[in-house]
Amino acid sequence: MAxxxxxxxxxxxxxxxxxxxxxxxxxxxMVRFDRAAExxxxxxxxxxxxxxxxxxxxxxVPVMMDNGEVEVFTGIRVLHNTSRGPAKGGIRFDMNVSxxxxxxxxxxxxxxxxxxxxxxxxAKGGVICDPLKMSIGEMERVxxxxxxxxxxxxxxxxxxxxxDVNTNERVMAWLMDTYSMHVxxxxxxxxxxxxxxxxxxxxxxxxxxRGCMMVTRDALAHLKMPMKGATVAxxxxxxxxxIAAQLLQAEGCKVVAISDRTGGYxxxxxxxxxxxxxxxxxxxxxxxxxxxxxxxxxxxxxxxxDVLLPAALENVITTKNAAKIRAKIICExxxxxxxxxxxxxxxxxxxxxxxxxxxxxxxxxxxYFEWVQNRGGYYWTEQVVNERLGEIMxxxxxxxxxxxxxxxxxxxxxxxxLAISRVSIVHRLRGIYA
Ligand code: NAD
Numbered sequence: 252m253a254x255x256x257x258x259x260x261x262x263x264x265x266x267x268x269x270x271x272x273x274x275x276x277x278x279x280x281m282v283r284f285d286r287a288a289e290x291x292x293x294x295x296x297x298x299x300x301x302x303x304x305x306x307x308x309x310x311x312v313p314v315m316m317d318n319g320e321v322e323v324f325t326g327i328r329v330l331h332n333t334s335r336g337p338a339k340g341g342i343r344f345d346m347n348v349s350x351x352x353x354x355x356x357x358x359x360x361x362x363x364x365x366x367x368x369x370x371x372x373x374a375k376g377g378v379i380c381d382p383l384k385m386s387i388g389e390m391e392r393v394x395x396x397x398x399x400x401x402x403x404x405x406x407x408x409x410x411x412x413x414x415d416v417n418t419n420e421r422v423m424a425w426l427m428d429t430y431s432m433h434v435x436x437x438x439x440x441x442x443x444x445x446x447x448x449x450x451x452x453x454x455x456x457x458x459x460x461r462g463c464m465m466v467t468r469d470a471l472a473h474l475k476m477p478m479k480g481a482t483v484a485x486x487x488x489x490x491x492x493x494i495a496a497q498l499l500q501a502e503g504c505k506v507v508a509i510s511d512r513t514g515g516y517x518x519x520x521x522x523x524x525x526x527x528x529x530x531x532x533x534x535x536x537x538x539x540x541x542x543x544x545x546x547x548x549x550x551x552x553x554x555x556x557d558v559l560l561p562a563a564l565e566n567v568i569t570t571k572n573a574a575k576i577r578a579k580i581i582c583e584x585x586x587x588x589x590x591x592x593x594x595x596x597x598x599x600x601x602x603x604x605x606x607x608x609x610x611x612x613x614x615x616x617x618x619y620f621e622w623v624q625n626r627g628g629y630y631w632t633e634q635v636v637n638e639r640l641g642e643i644m645x646x647x648x649x650x651x652x653x654x655x656x657x658x659x660x661x662x663x664x665x666x667x668x669l670a671i672s673r674v675s676i677v678h679r680l681r682g683i684y685a
Contacts, residue, residue, distance in 0.1 A: 274565075274566045274569075274590065275351060275355075276351065276352050276355035276356065276565060276587050277351040277352070277354050277355040277358075278591070279355065279566075279587060279590055279591045280355045280358050280359060280587075281302070282591035283591060283594075283663060283664070283667050284301070284302070284358070284362075284667060284671070286664055286667070287664055287667035287668045287670075287671050288301075288671060290658065290660065290664065290668060291668055291671055291672055291675070293671065293675065297675055297678055297679070300678065301332065301671065301674065301675070301678075304329050304330060304331045304332075304354055304357055304358070305330045305331065305332060305333060306328075306329065306330040306404065307327075307328075307329050307350065307354070308327065308328045308329070308401055308404060309325065309326070309327055309350070310325070310326045310327075310328075310397070310400035310401060311323050311324075311325065311326075311400070312324040312325065312326045312378060312393060312396045312397045312400060313396065314389065314392045314393050314396055315392060316389055317386050317388060317389060324378050324379060324380045324393060324397075325378070325379045326376070326377070326378045326379075326397040326400055326401065327348065327350055327353045327376060327377050327378075327379075328342075328353075328374065328375075328376040328401045328404060328410070329350070329353045329354050329356075329357040329374060329375055329376070330357065330372065330373075330374045330404065330410060331354070331357035331358045331360065331361045331372065331373040331374060331375075332358075332361040332372045332373055332674060333372035333409070333410075334372060334674055334677045334678050334681060335364065335365065335370055335371065335372055335673070335674060335677050336364075336369075336370035336371045336372055337371055337372065337406075337407065337408055337409050337410060337411050338357075338360075338371070338372045338373060338374030338404075338409065338410040338411070339360055339364055339371035339372065339373065339374060339411050339413070339443075339615060339618065339619075340356065340357055340360040340373055340374035340375040340376065340412065340413065340415075341356075341375060341376070341412060341413045341414055341415025341416075341418070341444075342375075342376040342377060342378070342397075342412045342413070342414070342415055342418050342422070342426075343375075343376070343377045343378075343415040343416035343417060343418060344377065344378050344380050344382045344390070344393070344416070344417040344418055344422075345377065345379070345380075345381075345382075345416050345417055346379060346380070346381050348377035348378065348379045349379075352377070353375045353376065353377050354375075355587075356375035356415075356586065357373050357374050357375040358373055359373065359375075359586060359587070359607070359608060360372075360373030360374060360375060360615070361373025361670070361674060362608045362666070362667060362670035362671070362674075363607075363608040363609075363611075363612050363615055363670070364612075364615060364619075365669070365670035365671075365673040365674050366608050366609050366612060366647055366651065366666050366669055366670045367609075367612045367615070367616050367643050367644070367647045368643070368646075368647070368673065369615065369616060369619040369643075370619075371411070371615070371619060374410055374412075375415070376397075376401070376412060377415075378393055378397050380393060382417045383417075390422065391425050394418075394422050394425040394426055394429070395425055395426075395429045398425070398426045398429040398430060399429060399433070402429075402430065402433055405430055405441055406430075406438075406441060407438060407440035407441055407622065407625075407626065411440070411441060411442060411443060411618075411622060412426060412441075412442045412443075413442060413443045413444040413614075413615070413618050414444040419444075420444060420445060420446045420451065421446075423442045423443070423444050423445045423446075423451075424445060424446055424449060426441070426442050427439055427441055427442050427445060427449070430442075439625045440622050440625035440626050443455070443618035443619075443621040443622055444618060444621070445621070450621070450624070450625050451621060452617055452618075452620050452621035452624055452630075452631070452636060453630075453631070453632065453633040453636055454617055454620075454633045454636035454637055454640065455614075455617045455618065455620075455621060455636075456490065456494075457494045457498075458613040458614050458616065458617035458618075458636075458640060459490065459491045459494070459495075459584065459611050459613045459614035460490065460491050460492070460493070460494025460495035460496075460497070460498060460562075460584070460613070461494065461495075461498055461613050461637065461640060462610070462611065462612060462613020462614070462616065462640065462644050463491065463495040463560065463562070463582050463584045463610055463611065463613065464495050464498035464499050464502065465613070465640075465641060465644040465645060465648070466582060466605045466609060466610050466644060466648045467483075467495075467499060467504075467558055467560075467580065467582045467605065468502060469645060469648040469649070469652075470580050470582070470603055470605055470648075471557070471558075471580065473603075473652060474579065474580070474603060476557060476579065476580075478502050478503050478504060479503035479504075480503065480504070480505055481499075481503075481504045481505065481557040481558060482504070482505050482506075482507045482556040482557045482558070483496065483499050483504050483505065483506045483507065483508075483556060483557065483558040483559075483560060484506075484507060484508035484509075484517075484551055484552075484554045484556045484558070484559050484560065484578070485506060485508065485509045485510070485560045485562060486510050486515070486548060486551055486552060486559075486560065486561045486562060486563050486567065487510065487511065487561065487562035487563025487564070487584070487585065488509045488510060488511045488527065488531065488537060488562075489511065489562065489563070491562040491584040491585070491611065491614075492509070492560060492562030492563070492584060493509075493524070493527070493528050493531065495560055495562065495582075495584055496509060496524045496527075496560070497524045497525065497528065499558075500524045504557075504558070505521040506521060506522050506524050507519055507521060507522065507554070507556060508522070508543075508546060508551050508554055508556070509522055509524075509527055509537065510537065510546070510548050510551050510563075511531075511536055511537045511563075512536070512563075513536045513537055513538040514537065514538070514545055514546070514547060514548065515537070515545070515546045515547065515548055515550075515551045516537065516540050516542060516543040516544065516545060516546065517543050517544050517546045517551070517554065518542050518543030518544070522542055522543060523542070526542070527540065527542070548563075548567075549572070552567060552568065552572060552576060553572065553575050553576060553577060554577065554578070555577040555578075556577070556578050556579075557578065557579050557580060558578060558579070558580045558581075558582060559576065559578035559580070559581045559582070560581075560582045560584050561581070561583060561584060561585050561588035561589075562584030562585050563585055563588075564585060564588065565585065565586060565587040565588060566587065566588070566590055567585075567588050567589075568581070568588055568589040568590065568593050568597070569589075569590045569592065569593050570590065570592040570593055570596065572593075573589075573592075573593035573596035573597055573600075574596050574600070576597065576600070576602060578602060579602065579603065580602070580603045580604075580605065581597070581602055581603070581604045581605065582605045582610050583604065583605060583606055583607035583610045583611065584607075584610060584611050585607065585611070586607050586611065587607060588607065589604065594661070594663060598661050603662065604661060604662055604663060605648075605662060606662055606663035606666050608663075608666050608667070608670065609647060609648065609651055609662070609666045612644070612647065613640055613644055616640055616643050616644070617636060617640055620636055620639060620640075650669055651665045651666045651669055652665070654668055654669055
């Protein structure tokens, strides 16, 4: 059996010294991967395997638009690593989708699933399109044709998508239906994030925000900071941000600032999160919110708070603003909100960062529960889902913290070390086929 303990020459990193683009997500991921791989003294062969995605698929997606003309979109699906189980990862519809971005997000999914120790590998997909300019019918046709184009990779045992930017339960329902029509029977475990009526899990919608609340609670306890009265600023009051804010408030925290794409509001006495959610339900955005003082998204990040929760976009904490951040804890609800260059600046300031691959892993954890429920054909109560989510998030936080203290590294490096070592063990056991 071939194994990975092969060459003794040093790790080859063809791009290690080239200029790094701070905002390229693939490079941001690779810098963190390299750091952890070095600390783990990863064998060169295995290093090369984990650095490269297993499969990269690019497809043309021809679609009849409502005006009768045919448009051809580009669709991408990347499977980064499937050693631990079926590939898992969302599908986004966005003009900014690129192969580099999808590769990075796919690798992040490998590490995220390994951090929380669920039996999935990592994948991601996307279609380069502008859903804001598309009708529901056009969205459906894009979804169905993209699904048909990548159907060979999809399946409950091979590749299980989920919603991501600009895709939702509805899109997952079309994907599941298209797949099921092709194979000739209903296969609801081919995707997660489905409507509850057709096999979606209770608690999935709240899972990422709930996970953020749980790890923030653990971080506060670790730092011996009381939860009651801890001040919180949330950038991005969408699914993740609003639920996390709501649950943190329920645990006694004081949410002092919230924002969305239209801007933010700060209120030192505390924002009533339920009221803000009701405002969003009525007005769609926070624009014109009547509580507190307006604040820009840039300045919200610099507020003097106990907990900063970036839950909107990538690359908002960079080398340009990291030195000015005053929060004591950063809980990364979004994927990739901090650039690799900003990591060391935050470390120097003693800021405790709960990295994205741990902080927002509650979503994929309940997606895993959804897949399990679909395959077992037996559905759990919301209470059971939340209890099992709690167990996984608490154990994962503790495992990452332990490694971080043991190796005197920050939580991000520790999370990568934990993930890479879990994936590596399986590779060593499986060996290289042929
Ligand atoms: P969402 O669309 O529900 O919410 C996004 C929020 O960010 C909205 O309030 C939007 O107005 C705001 N926003 C957009 N552009 C902004 C800008 N320029 N400045 C400030 N705010 C802006 O999305 P979501 O599902 O809450 O996802 C948020 C982040 O969390 C993304 O990075 C996503 O990849 C990540 N994430 C989500 C899940 C999940 O289960 N939803 C799981 C893991 C990670």
